[in-house]
Amino acid sequence: EKNKAIVEGINLVKKHMRAKSQTEQGGIITKEAPVNISNFMIVCQSCHAPSKVRKNPEKPGERFCSRCGTALSNK
Numbered sequence: 001e002k003n004k005a006i007v008e009g010i011n012l013v014k015k016h017m018r019a020k021s022q023t024e025q026g027g028i029i030t031k032e033a034p035v036n037i038s039n040f041m042i043v044c045q046s047c048h049a050p051s052k053v054r055k056n057p058e059k060p061g062e063r064f065c066s067r068c069g070t071a072l073s074n075k
Contacts, residue, residue: 004034046070
């Protein structure tokens with residue numbers, strides 16, 4: 001609903017945590033932050049590279065890889 005996703009190892013941020021009790025220690029922790037979905041690219045199955053998508057004006061709804069020109073599935 002917020003159009004964001006968390007990816008492991010990407011967009012790491014440092015957060016300062018206060019000690020909540022005598023036994024729990026405070027400090028600086030590193031965690032993943034959400035990334036906007038518009039920053040992701042589709043990986044083509046045939047050329048195995050991230051590529052932009054283009055649409056065919058003759059066949060509406062069908063998408064093609066801009067690098068190699070193969071049709072992309074909607075899965």
